[in-house]
Amino acid sequence: MTATTTAAAGVRVAALADIPPGEGRAYVVEGAAGPTQVAVFHHRDGRVSAVDAVCPHSGGPLADGQIDSCVVVCPLHLNTWDLRTGASTSGQAPVRVHGVVVIDTPDAPDGPQVHVTPAP
Numbered sequence: 001m002t003a004t005t006t007a008a009a010g011v012r013v014a015a016l017a018d019i020p021p022g023e024g025r026a027y028v029v030e031g032a033a034g035p036t037q038v039a040v041f042h043h044r045d046g047r048v049s050a051v052d053a054v055c056p057h058s059g060g061p062l063a064d065g066q067i068d069s070c071v072v073v074c075p076l077h078l079n080t081w082d083l084r085t086g087a088s089t090s091g092q093a094p095v096r097v098h099g100v101v102v103i104d105t106p107d108a109p110d111g112p113q114v115h116v117t118p119a120p
């Protein structure tokens with residue numbers, strides 16, 4: 001799923017419930033440097049992570065990759081990146097780590113909302 005939203009900081013991209021635990025989704029987020037494709041992951045323990053959605057190896061869709069507590073595996077060639085630092089754990093170029101928070105807004109009918117701040 002891809003959505004385009006705009007704001008100066010902390011762009012709402014989805015309801016947390018729209019990202020099943022253990023999975024990721026890709027969004028296009030308008031940041032200071034223009035539109036950025038961001039992969040947002042909803043960890044099984046409730047945490048969220050956000051990194052570049054486009055794999056630096058050969059353009060694979062990182063949001064479709066498998067995750068564990070801190071690593072994403074690209075589905076195309078199985079290279080891996082640390083979701084906390086963006087560093088590759090398999091010798092590839094790094095990905096950027098984007099700011100992501102979950103805001104529980106009482107008036108949101110679909111529950112807590114995921115907000116992303118793209119890295120510069």
Ligand code: FES
Pocket residue numbers: 055056057058059060061074075076077078079
């Ligand atoms: S495209 Fe992601 S590892 Fe090759």
